[in-house]
Amino acid sequence: MDGVGEELDLEDLAGIGSSTAEKLRRAGISSVKELAAISVRELLEMSELGEGKAEEATKSARELCLPKVLSAKEFLERRRKMPRLTTGSKNIDRLLGGGLEPGVTELIGAFGTGKTQLCLQLCVTVQLTENRGGLNGAAFYIDTEDTLKPERILQIAKRFGIEDEQILEGVYCFRAINSDHQFEGLREAARYIKEKSVKLLIVDSLTSHFRSEYPGRENLVLRQQRLNNFMHGLQRLVSLYDLIVVATNQVVDVPEVIPGARPARPAGGNIVAHGSTFRLWLERSKGMTRLTCIDSPKHARDTTYVTLTEGGVEDAEEEV
Numbered sequence: 220m221d222g223v224g225e226e227l228d229l230e231d232l233a234g235i236g237s238s239t240a241e242k243l244r245r246a247g248i249s250s251v252k253e254l255a256a257i258s259v260r261e262l263l264e265m266s267e268l269g270e271g272k273a274e275e276a277t278k279s280a281r282e283l284c285l286p287k288v289l290s291a292k293e294f295l296e297r298r299r300k301m302p303r304l305t306t307g308s309k310n311i312d313r314l315l316g317g318g319l320e321p322g323v324t325e326l327i328g329a330f331g332t333g334k335t336q337l338c339l340q341l342c343v344t345v346q347l348t349e350n351r352g353g354l355n356g357a358a359f360y361i362d363t364e365d366t367l368k369p370e371r372i373l374q375i376a377k378r379f380g381i382e383d384e385q386i387l388e389g390v391y392c393f394r395a396i397n398s399d400h401q402f403e404g405l406r407e408a409a410r411y412i413k414e415k416s417v418k419l420l421i422v423d424s425l426t427s428h429f430r431s432e433y434p435g436r437e438n439l440v441l442r443q444q445r446l447n448n449f450m451h452g453l454q455r456l457v458s459l460y461d462l463i464v465v466a467t468n469q470v471v472d473v474p475e476v477i478p479g480a481r482p483a484r485p486a487g488g489n490i491v492a493h494g495s496t497f498r499l500w501l502e503r504s505k506g507m508t509r510l511t512c513i514d515s516p517k518h519a520r521d522t523t524y525v526t527l528t529e530g531g532v533e534d535a536e537e538e539v
């Protein structure tokens with residue numbers, strides 16, 4: 220979203236006085252930009268505002284901050300200005316057409332394929348300077364599986380020539396113990412993005428709590444609804460802050476194996492598939508990890524190989 224609305228106070232909006240502004244702030248909305256990104260229905264759920272006020276407030280925020288219509292040329296210019304983040308692997312950067320960009324990138328794969336290793340590596344690369352492909356920013360890490368190991372970040376940092384433990388100060392860790400807590404992590408992340416220079420949000424893993432708390436077909440509808448809310452929350456942060464989000468996802472076995480098809484599919488069904496902009500599938504193959512870009516609005520389906528080493532995720536010597 221463009222910069223308009225960032226310098227404005229909520230009170231600057233037509234029809235919003237100090238008491239309405241106070242109610243909005245209590246609901247966690249502190250800028251015109253955030254107000255513009257919210258629907259009346261959500262606002263009614265989160266705040267004490269009445270329907271008339273909620274409609275008036277969101278409408279005037281939208282009018283002020285959201286561009287009406289852009290030409291495709293303007294749209295392209297805007298996209299060109301967006302940040303790009305190196306993964307620390309030339310092969311993966313190439314697969315992504317030059318690194319990670321704002322949006323939700325999903326890392327899909329079975330246990331041990333290197334999803335967490337890549338997330339930890341990104342905690343290092345996001346802190347690199349721009350001339351090294353970084354964003355000079357910090358990472359916010361929502362860890363649902365207790366796999367965030369600071370020692371690994373230090374080992375990986377070494378490969379990038381960084382010996383200083385200071386690198387750990389640029390990684391904000393949120394250990395989410397259940398799905399409610401995972402939502403809280405998202406709200407905390409929003410606060411850190413505003414207050415610290417967080418440029419990367421990691422959710423590792425996106426689906427594990429939802430899958431264990433809502434097992435079986437009988438809970439499917441509720442599980443998908445909750446996942447949908449979470450994906451929606453991620454998407455909102457992307458559009459508000461041009462944020463780069465990386466979320467890991469497990470695979471589930473497909474009972475009927477269609478000849479030639481993958482015997483597994485990503486968890487979360489269509490809700491997660493539609494909520495992600497880019498989807499990378501990781502598989503172990505001959506001691507390496509093979510990555511396939513299975514979904515992207517602009518890249519062809521392509522494959523590359525990396526190895527998992529003490530230094531993190533490195534390009535495989537030879538692509539097979």
Ligand SMILES: Nc1ncnc2c1ncn2[C@@H]1O[C@H](COP(=O)(O)OP(=O)(O)O)[C@@H](O)[C@H]1O
Nearest residue numbers: 328329330331332333334335336337527528529
């Ligand atoms: N210090 C290390 N040195 C070399 N390889 C490592 C090291 N730590 C982790 N790995 C590799 O990473 C794998 C685990 O990858 P991980 O990212 O945790 O998988 P997941 O996809 O389940 O998140 C290990 O099996 C190993 O191959």
Ligand SMILES: [Mg+2]
Nearest residue numbers: 334335364366
């Ligand atoms: Mg993991």
